[in-house]
Amino acid sequence: MGEQLTLQLLVVKFGKKVVGVKLGILGLGTVGTGTVQLLQDTTGRHPLLQEIEIYRVGVRSPDKLRNVELPAGVVTTDLEAIVNDPQVDIVVEVMGGLEPARSLILQAIKNGKHVVTANKAAIARFGNEIFTSANQAGVYVLLEAAVGGGIPVIQPLKQSLSVNRIHTVTGIVNGTTNYILTRMQQEGSNFEDVLADAQRLGYAEADPTADVDGLDAGDKIAILASLAFGGRIHLEDVYCEGIRQVSKTDIAYAEKLGFVIKLLAIAKLHAQDTSKLSVRVHPTLLPKAHPLASINGVYNAILVEGEPIGQVMFFGPGAGAGATASAVTSDILNLVATLKTETASTAKPNPLLACRHQDYCQIAPIAELVTRFYTRFLTKDQSGVIGKLGTCFGNYGVSLESVVQTGFQGELAEIVVVTHDVKEGDFRQALTEIRNLEAIDSIPSLLRVL
């Protein structure tokens, strides 16, 4: 049986002898398990899948129960042996984390192996080192699963949309925070209560920091920005603000004003200076008619805008074993097709698969952002307070779109202001002056408006 299987891998197809492509998979968690399951069940899928051999699977805990069956000898705890094994053609890194993932990817590249990875954190931090090494070694590093889970967005940006001049990428790229915000909106609940329930139900990690503080979305928008704008991104230039400070009060005010609140990851050409980008993650008031406003629950969506295409939106499951396996395996298939068609004498890097840029994009600091703001003030209930707010804003060129006073919190009046477009630095200077007004108790919320 085993021999038969090996023979099948030396397939004769279309009159051409094709050697089975050997995978070394690093990690057998949710993504690794989903990928193995997909590769083992090829009926009704692309015939090239039959030419792939799961040659080695590296795990850190061999005794952990997993939902896959693999032949004896395939599973190993020696991950380094996999990336150094001359038999392995493609290394599939689905273990996550920074180290040893980074070192194993670099070692695989050094050994002339193509790499498929789902590791947004490693790519966002070490992309420069990884892609420089890959270009030098003449191998590809593909990462469809790193952003948007099962949603095809990396390959479309690299290939189908690459003839466009992209000016904006706006994404809901973190399922956990979208789930929390959706439930806060639908149930009128507090952030802490929904987070605790999401943790109980497995939608949020025990340590939710990377998701709720916007860091996971920051990694993802750095990757999308790099592809859309053709330059590398210093992750530390990406402004990240999470959703901990979003309150049910603000969600209710937003609703009344015609908005929903979403954690958006945005990469955009700078309004005043198109040699710079604005790359940022923050909770945002989004008009209810915006295409991203109806993306709810754990779903992800990415809206790409450019010329001449106009708007294109990608929507789907941003996480989960099957969805992510679909993305990982599409990369594997792309590499198998490349290995099948390339011969040693014709092998040249395919510019649609390789990383095509070396330079870094210039990112504008957040103070230079031009946007609208939503701000909620708690003030003493005195005459002239709204006038004083207006004067302070006017001193810094901040023009107001709406001012609403509907509620009280105890003795304090609640005033909600939405501005017209303003430079963030000017807006913050106005707020500093406002904070010093005797009538102002506090400024509980400050959110950007799309």
Ligand code: HSE
């Ligand atoms: N923690 C991520 C999310 C998982 O919530 O979207 C997928 O990267």
